[in-house]
Amino acid sequence: MSSKGIVKRSEDFSKWYNELVLKAELAEHSDVRGCMIIKPYGYAIWEKIKDQLDVMFKKTGHQNAYFPLLIPKSYLSKEAAHVEGFAKECAVVTHYRLKNSEDGSGVVVDPEAKLEEELIIRPTSETIIWNTYKKWIQSYRDLPILVNQWANVVRWEMRTRLFLRTSEFLWQEGHTAHATKLEAIEETEQMLDVYAKFVEDFMAVPVIKGVKSENERFAGAEETYCIEALMQDGKALQAGTSHFLGQNFAKAFDVTFADKEGKKNHVWATSWGVSTRLMGALIMTHSDDKGLVLPPKLSPIQIVIVPIYKNQDQLNIISDYAFKLKKELSELNISVKFDNDDNKKPGWKFAEYEMKGIPLRVTVGPRDMENKTVELARRDDLTKFSVPQEGLPKLLLETLDKIQEELFSKASSFLNEHTNQVDSIDQMNQILNTKGGFVEAFWNGDSKSEQKIKDLTKATIRCIPLENSEKGNCVLTGESSSKKVIFARAY
């Protein structure tokens, strides 16, 4: 199906990433520019991500709902900053019918079927949701509204990359409405914590929590909280955002509620989202030159059993054992594949499951059956060792946990080693041009300085970390500043 191997990370990281996505059968390009087909294996990983996040959202009191894909154009113009941020990348529906072309060569848009008001394919759902919340909210008793939706959105990006930035992508967007500012801010922070916890505990990707500078803030938000991850090539990737929207959308859509005293107030809002971009973060954090490396908690298949045999009798004996092991592991909630496909040789299977990132491989051959052992191979560090069949399920369970932990600690070490403090632009450039990574520096808080630094270094402020008490001098102007921020070149 696919030829051997992929280009090395050290040769061409970008190419490595693309080849990996294709060869691990996560996704492929569609015939529409910037759109991707998520293949079953890639989608299985996304489903794991989705299912776990969904549990976490529900535990924090949220419910799922679904709002329409198409939004009246007029909605988008109601919040000024919001339209400014999204207008340039909206796909627009102008007609509702096709007809056969006169020359019979295909179909054409029927000019008679022009829509009175054009429809926008949602780039995000704030506008349609706040238009709806207006109808749902009259009293403080109607609050809070804690709703999430799993959906697809379309943003007509100039340049796209599989999972990292596609014209259409899958995501969840939470949209909540609150009676007080404090409650909305608490919600925003809570969801940021949910994201950070998920990304660290399940994806094994360490993140830095912070808020965005004004320049990088979500269009229409008063404050954008984010988690930032660091990829193996030293570039940053925004992994999730949680926005405190203040009363901007409530005012734009005239959403008010009567408080206990009967006084009318505008509602306070939040929105928060993560997307299939998380797949990109997952891939670029752990994978290596042999292919994908998946953390056990998100791997659709956690253990693969590969039999080695010379004849049907041997296969029968091994199969009996493999099915028994598979059953025992299933009882421990471990997902197992026994690959007894006779058309592929073991070596082919080894390489294939390495490409797919299966965390653990159990190899069983006649020799093993005789010695009552199996061979265990870890995907993350590529070690192999022989272990007794006695007590194997428990050992496998422990090893999966260990892999999960070690992936996280390895990624954390990488992040720490690639976080450097600087106090001059020269130093910043020097770091960014060599090892890359996060650069901590003080900043005077001015958007113009931020832009200037970007022009000089191609680095943007990824975030202003939440815990932050030191003082220093602005890396650009030398002014005294209490804002220690994280710069990086980013995806």
Add this chain to the structure above:
RNA sequence: CGGGGUGUAGCGUAGCCCGGUUAUCGCGCCUCGUUUGGGACGAGGAGGUCGCAAGUUCGAAUCUUGCCACCCCGACCA
């Protein structure tokens, strides 16, 4: 939108500069047999609007013009 590149079988490609009979090779696919502890081997077989359109020519995958699509780098980007 600027710069670069690509388009030939399911996938990856040679051929193109310098036009010439039946379009190259590898992987994959089908059949049979032998194999199976790190991407097996042999024999046989199937599979092609050479991105699209027009032009030049006795003759076009190859030359000319136009168009389309995608990829990469940049600008842009929650």
